[in-house]
Amino acid sequence: MNKIIITLGLASFFLVSSVSADALKNSLNSILNTKDSSGMVNLSGVSVGAKPKPKVRQQVKKVRKSRPGSAIIGRYNDGKSVRKKEADKYIRKATKGKIKDLDLLPKKQRLMVLKDLQRMYAIKHFKSRPANAVVATVDGTPIVKKSVDIYLKSVTNGKVKDFDRLDKKQRLILIKDLARPILLKAAVEHNITKIEKETIFKQLWLSKQRTSIEVSNEEMVALYEAKKAQTLAKNPTAQIPPYISLGESLKNELLEKKIMKNLMKDVNITVNYDVEETFEMNDSNKSLEKLDKIPDTKETE
Amino acid sequence: MKKLLITIGLGLFLSTATVSAATAGTVNGMKITVKEANKALKALTKGKMTWSKLPKDGRKQLIQMMAPSKLVAVAARKQLTSKEKQAALAGFWMQKKMSKIKISDKTAKNAYNKMKQAAKKAKSKAKIPPFNKAKNNIKMQLAQEKIVSKLMKKAKIKIK
Numbered sequence: 241m242n243k244i245i246i247t248l249g250l251a252s253f254f255l256v257s258s259v260s261a262d263a264l265k266n267s268l269n270s271i272l273n274t275k276d277s278s279g280m281v282n283l284s285g286v287s288v289g290a291k292p293k294p295k296v297r298q299q300v301k302k303v304r305k306s307r308p309g310s311a312i313i314g315r316y317n318d319g320k321s322v323r324k325k326e327a328d329k330y331i332r333k334a335t336k337g338k339i340k341d342l343d344l345l346p347k348k349q350r351l352m353v354l355k356d357l358q359r360m361y362a363i364k365h366f367k368s369r370p371a372n373a374v375v376a377t378v379d380g381t382p383i384v385k386k387s388v389d390i391y392l393k394s395v396t397n398g399k400v401k402d403f404d405r406l407d408k409k410q411r412l413i414l415i416k417d418l419a420r421p422i423l424l425k426a427a428v429e430h431n432i433t434k435i436e437k438e439t440i441f442k443q444l445w446l447s448k449q450r451t452s453i454e455v456s457n458e459e460m461v462a463l464y465e466a467k468k469a470q471t472l473a474k475n476p477t478a479q480i481p482p483y484i485s486l487g488e489s490l491k492n493e494l495l496e497k498k499i500m501k502n503l504m505k506d507v508n509i510t511v512n513y514d515v516e517e518t519f520e521m522n523d524s525n526k527s528l529e530k531l532d533k534i535p536d537t538k539e540t541e
Numbered sequence: 542m543k544k545l546l547i548t549i550g551l552g553l554f555l556s557t558a559t560v561s562a563a564t565a566g567t568v569n570g571m572k573i574t575v576k577e578a579n580k581a582l583k584a585l586t587k588g589k590m591t592w593s594k595l596p597k598d599g600r601k602q603l604i605q606m607m608a609p610s611k612l613v614a615v616a617a618r619k620q621l622t623s624k625e626k627q628a629a630l631a632g633f634w635m636q637k638k639m640s641k642i643k644i645s646d647k648t649a650k651n652a653y654n655k656m657k658q659a660a661k662k663a664k665s666k667a668k669i670p671p672f673n674k675a676k677n678n679i680k681m682q683l684a685q686e687k688i689v690s691k692l693m694k695k696a697k698i699k700i701k
Contacts, residue, residue: 374701375700375701376698376699376700376701377697377698377699377701378696378697378698379696379697380697408700411700412698412700415698415700416693416698419693419696419698420689420692420693421627421631423692423693423696424631424634424635424692425627425631427634427692428627428630428631428633428634431634431637432630432633432634436633437630438614438617440629440630440633441614441617441618441621441626441629442610442613442614442617443629444617444621444625444626444629445613445616445617445620445621446613448621500609503609503612503613503616504608504609504612507568507569507608507612508567508568508569508570509566509567509568509569509604509605509608510566510567511565511566511600511601511604512564512565512566513597513600
């Protein structure tokens, strides 16, 4: 009898408890599903029975997994490997011991650390090329470091003297500047004849002479008076222009005379009176005959 | 046949060489060839006179007249620095090229306006000349830029 009572009791207990558990679950669900207007935190998006996403767990694991200090994390500009322990040391110093492991940082910061290390290494191990090293070519024409350094110094007012300290962009700008005269020179060589060149040099030399030679007012007046007398001797009724109107032409005439005087000083001129123009004929036999007849005598002035 | 051709060839060569070597006179040891003398005479007498027809006095006068040009050429070659020479040649070449480039008034005006705006932005105190006065200079500048940029475009620049 006792056994029957106990069995019934237990069965009724289980029935009641399951009913009450269901009610609790339902009430909780209704709380979560009904929109709250009381101003309390809305938990409608929260899934009560949901498990944490496996992906997030994996990411956390990946960040926290640290590589050994000897792991290679990059390369310096000379090809030497960058070890993780170097980066760790750098971070420890930079963060005053707050962060000691590179792998704890996100990717962007890890890259920044690597770039910093590479930059510092480049500064520490910087080696400039020798002065005669060819740093660029323009249409095959070499440009040596020395000439670039001189130009760089002049452009920066002496602040930067070494081409190798410039970055790629700056180097290109500088070389383009230096390329212009080289290209101009090449263009000139190809497009100006020998005769044109000689004429240009002659004109330049003469203009330089004109600026270096002085002509006094007295000399100009003397020349004016001489010309005036000469004209009046030929034609006494001739109208003579005033001195002021002839100023520039008188000066030029005097300059020409002075230049010629300097030029012809101690000059040795010889004239060959026996050369026959008939040599210009391209008749081989006649030319050969006349070759024999040419005397070597020359008259010296 | 071969021998004949060789003889004719040699003859031609020798006759040409003789003409270039024929000396009308010298100035401080520098040769003035008959060819050069004839060229000068052609210009002076409008082709009426040649070296062979020229009397003694005339020859002397002609060589004396031609001497300064020879002397100036030598002095220029010796006394001008390579930088001066290069600058003169570059200037001449640039002028030659610029004469072939035409810049319209409209282009010049646009460039002038841009310069004016830039000067305003930079708060420059310098007086800006009116367009009519600055026009020719702007045109020259634009033509120069065009020539240089054309040169730069064709150039092969390698940085090591």
